[in-house]
Amino acid sequence: DAGVIQSPRHEVTEMGQEVTLRCKPISGHNSLFWYRQTMMRGLELLIYFNNNVPIDDSGMPEDRFSAKMPNASFSTLKIQPSEPRDSAVYFCASSVSVGFGHNEQFFGPGTRLTVL
Amino acid sequence: KQEVTQIPAALSVPEGENLVLNCSFTDSAIYNLQWFRQDPGKGLTSLLLIQSSQREQTSGRLNASLDKSSGRSTLYIAASQPGDSATYLCAVLDTGRRALTFGSGTRLQVQP
Numbered sequence: 001d002a003g004v005i006q007s008p009r010h011e012v013t014e015m016g017q018e019v020t021l022r023c024k025p026i027s028g029h030n031s032l033f034w035y036r037q038t039m040m041r042g043l044e045l046l047i048y049f050n051n052n053v054p055i056d057d058s059g060m061p062e063d064r065f066s067a068k069m070p071n072a073s074f075s076t077l078k079i080q081p082s083e084p085r086d087s088a089v090y091f092c093a094s095s096v097s098v099g100f101g102h103n104e105q106f107f108g109p110g111t112r113l114t115v116l
Numbered sequence: 117k118q119e120v121t122q123i124p125a126a127l128s129v130p131e132g133e134n135l136v137l138n139c140s141f142t143d144s145a146i147y148n149l150q151w152f153r154q155d156p157g158k159g160l161t162s163l164l165l166i167q168s169s170q171r172e173q174t175s176g177r178l179n180a181s182l183d184k185s186s187g188r189s190t191l192y193i194a195a196s197q198p199g200d201s202a203t204y205l206c207a208v209l210d211t212g213r214r215a216l217t218f219g220s221g222t223r224l225q226v227q228p
Contacts, residue, residue, distance in 0.1 A: 048215055103165070107152075109159040112157075
């Protein structure tokens with residue numbers, strides 16, 4: 001199994017530009033999570049999907065952030081317009097949901113975003 | 117709101133030493149607890165998952181325990197090696213929010 005796949009691995013952009021991060025979860029996993037990691041705030045959940053439906057987006061910082069999951073094998077996180085404070089490592093993770101919980105979450109390698 | 121605390125924040129030990137990393141959480145209504153390892157500039161690697169009904173899990177030289185009532189978990193690493201040097205993160209899955217809440221991690225350095 002290839003694990004969770006994220007692209008790009010690194011992204012450098014200028015303030016005001018649109019940024020799109022991509023994720024392919026592990027085949028057979030029905031829950032997908034987007035996390036953000038910064039030195040100041042550590043790892044924080046942004047949004048998660050269950051069976052392609054957004055369940056909890058309370059961690060999305062503001063309207064500039066949006067996420068979609070058009071099918072079970074693909075998700076995007078978009079930032080428009082980007083700002084320097086969005087610079088962070090963005091991780092995608094997937095798991096199999098069981099009842100009201102989830103089994104082990106597996107993380108992708110992350111996308112390191114730098115907004116100048 | 118769930119809060120996860122890890123102590124110590126950093127630890128340096130000589131090779132071969134046994135060590136314990138601590139994790140505490142404020143809300144005991146959890147579904148499971150997961151320990152991760154993160155190497156510098158890399159993603160997270162899952163080490164152990166403990167369901168709320170379990171007391172401990174073992175994988176090789178790693179043993180994780182869970183005391184849900186007191187809101188504590190420990191990760192025990194036996195016979196540490198330089199290759200164990202990394203940041204270790206503890207995360208709990210709330211029954212309510214259904215998403216992981218992470219601690220800030222313990223940065224481990226094992227000296228050869």
